[in-house]
Amino acid sequence: MQGGSTNEAATDERYSSRVAFDVNDTRRELTLDNRTTLLDALRERLGLTGAKKGCDHGQCGSCTVLLDGRRVKSCLVLAVTLDGRSVRTVEGLAGPDGLSPLQAAFIAHDAFQCGYCTPGQLCSARGMLDEVAQGWPSAVTDDLAAPAELTDAEIRERMAGNLCRCAAYPHIVAAVRETAATR
Numbered sequence: 001m002q003g004g005s006t007n008e009a010a011t012d013e014r015y016s017s018r019v020a021f022d023v024n025d026t027r028r029e030l031t032l033d034n035r036t037t038l039l040d041a042l043r044e045r046l047g048l049t050g051a052k053k054g055c056d057h058g059q060c061g062s063c064t065v066l067l068d069g070r071r072v073k074s075c076l077v078l079a080v081t082l083d084g085r086s087v088r089t090v091e092g093l094a095g096p097d098g099l100s101p102l103q104a105a106f107i108a109h110d111a112f113q114c115g116y117c118t119p120g121q122l123c124s125a126r127g128m129l130d131e132v133a134q135g136w137p138s139a140v141t142d143d144l145a146a147p148a149e150l151t152d153a154e155i156r157e158r159m160a161g162n163l164c165r166c167a168a169y170p171h172i173v174a175a176v177r178e179t180a181a182t183r
Contacts, residue, residue: 015033015034015035016031016032016033016034017031017032017034017080018030018031019031019032019079019080019082019083020083020084021082021083021084021085021086021087022085022086022087023042023046023048023087023088023089023092024048024087024088024089024091024092025092028046030045030046030079032045032079032080034078034080035078036078036079036080037074037075037076037077037078037079038065038067038072038074038075038077038078038079038082038087039051039053039063039074039075039077040079041079042065042074042087042089048089048091050089050090050091050119051063051064051065051074051089051090051119051120051123052116052117052119052120053075054116054117054120054163055075056075057075057076058073058075058076059163060117060120060162060163061073061117061120061121061124061161061162061163062116062117062119062120062162062163063075063120064119064120064121064123064124064127064161064162065087065088065089065090065123066087066088066089066123066126066127067082067085067086067087068085068086069086069088069127069130070127071123071124071126071127071128073161088123088126089119089123090118090119090120090122090123093122093123093126100126101179101182102122102125102126102129102175102176102179103122105174105175105176105178105179106118106121106122106172106175108175108178109171109172109174109175109178110168110171111168111171111172111174111175112164112166112168112171112172113164113166113168114165114166116165117162117163117164117165117166120162121159121162121164121172124159124161124162125159125172125175125176125179128155128158128159128176129176129179129180129183131158132147132148132150132158132180133183135147135148136148138154138157138158139157140153140154140157141154150176150177150180152173152177155173155176155177155180156169156173159172159173159176
């Protein structure tokens with residue numbers, strides 16, 4: 001940007017697309033620069049700041065959300081690919097009666113310290129529990145023909161894409177284990 005002029009590419013229609021998708025069960029329609037990530041659309045355009053920008057390379061998991069029920073690193077997904085799809089963020093995990101059982105278990109087990117990674121951890125755990133319910137194995141699943149048993153090792157493997165710099169891992173595992181036992 002020279003001389004204080006605005007970035008013309010950001011407002012140029014040649015570089016923008018209209019996209020309509022559901023976010024936490026609400027239909028949203030946006031015109032976005034084609035380079036906009038899902039994370040930036042959520043935070044900057046929709047005001048949903050739960051998902052955090054940690055590494056911006058898909059390595060830390062702070063930006064994890066659910067896309068059509070599957071966990072994704074929202075910093076790696078281009079928002080223009082979302083037309084007709086469904087996104088669930090941490091803001092959409094609670095039900096009409098309050099916190100989800102998973103969120104309540106995170107509180108009960110003190111599964112967070114600074115809280116920065118917690119939204120990504122919660123979305124990842126929700127997606128992971130759904131994967132287990134659907135019979136998906138992990139790299140440490142012993143018997144591929146039987147339902148996965150959610151041992152601590154199984155939970156740690158499935159949550160490995162989400163980093164916690166405060167090292168609350170034992171508490172996160174306990175919260176996920178408790179939630180899985182009540183399903």
